[in-house]
Amino acid sequence: MQFFEAILHYNFLQHALLAGLLGGVAAGIVGTWVVVRRTSSIAGAVAHCVLAGLGLARWLQEVHGISWADPMLGATAAALVAAALIARASHKQSEREDTVIAAIWAIGMAIGLLFIASTPGYTEDLMSYLFGNILLVRTTDLWLMGLLDVAVLAIAVSLHGEIQALCFDEAFARMRGLPVGRLSLLLHTITALTVVLLVSIVGIVLVIALLTLPAAVAGRFANTLGRTMVLAVILSVFFTTVGLGMSYTYDLPAGASTIVLAGVIYLSVRVFWRGHRR
Numbered sequence: 001m002q003f004f005e006a007i008l009h010y011n012f013l014q015h016a017l018l019a020g021l022l023g024g025v026a027a028g029i030v031g032t033w034v035v036v037r038r039t040s041s042i043a044g045a046v047a048h049c050v051l052a053g054l055g056l057a058r059w060l061q062e063v064h065g066i067s068w069a070d071p072m073l074g075a076t077a078a079a080l081v082a083a084a085l086i087a088r089a090s091h092k093q094s095e096r097e098d099t100v101i102a103a104i105w106a107i108g109m110a111i112g113l114l115f116i117a118s119t120p121g122y123t124e125d126l127m128s129y130l131f132g133n134i135l136l137v138r139t140t141d142l143w144l145m146g147l148l149d150v151a152v153l154a155i156a157v158s159l160h161g162e163i164q165a166l167c168f169d170e171a172f173a174r175m176r177g178l179p180v181g182r183l184s185l186l187l188h189t190i191t192a193l194t195v196v197l198l199v200s201i202v203g204i205v206l207v208i209a210l211l212t213l214p215a216a217v218a219g220r221f222a223n224t225l226g227r228t229m230v231l232a233v234i235l236s237v238f239f240t241t242v243g244l245g246m247s248y249t250y251d252l253p254a255g256a257s258t259i260v261l262a263g264v265i266y267l268s269v270r271v272f273w274r275g276h277r278r
């Protein structure tokens with residue numbers, strides 16, 4: 001009750017709650033695609049490559065005085081480049097996709113750490129990027145999340161059949177003449193943008209959990225892709241809202257609280273499911 005009373009009086013809590021709601025929509029839908037296609041490693045590589053863009057942008061700002069080099073702009077550019085490279089590798093028989101993913105994951109982190117080490121006073125901001133700080137979400141971030149939600153919903157509705165075919169049977173999608181390469185690139189791009197915006201909620205380290213855990217739980221109770229998405233959105237919003245409430249009430253990190261809650265429910269559902277099947 002203390003948390004809900006505080007929401008009525010503090011703008012930063014209202015912004016944080018709205019960020020959780022908007023982020024939950026994108027996380028639920030995109031996370032369902034990630035879980036069904038089993039591409040969580042791709043999302044992880046993109047998330048860690050984001051650090052390179054953040055580090056480069058802040059280095060340009062602090063060392064060279066380039067004011068327009070916003071960290072979120074650098075993060076978006078790095079995420080889109082990583083997504084494009086992975087999408088290209090997935091359709092080139094001569095390249096092992098897992099090797100490319102591992103390379104992008106490691107190189108992105110390494111480049112980011114190098115720029116962070118070269119930027120005076122940047123170490124304090126590193127914790128908020130690695131583990132998130134939903135209480136510091138800006139109004140600009142909220143608008144970007146809203147635009148992303150609109151784009152994700154439009155794609156989910158207009159290309160539902162094509163994406164469903166791609167997610168469950170890529171070979172069948174090719175046989176039907178669907179543009180598998182372009183669809184994969186589109187999904188990788190949307191995943192990259194979702195990762196960038198979720199970084200402000202739970203951070204680089206925990207973003208993969210927010211993408212996968214709600215969808216994984218939803219998949220236990222839904223038997224179609226559409227229903228899984230709807231339930232995953234509800235769960236994502238629930239996790240971020242309750243996690244924010246726990247954070248405010250007990251003075252805990254919001255991102256970590258959200259993921260621990262999601263993890264406990266996910267593990268509980270798995271244990272219950274196994275017992276039920278037996």
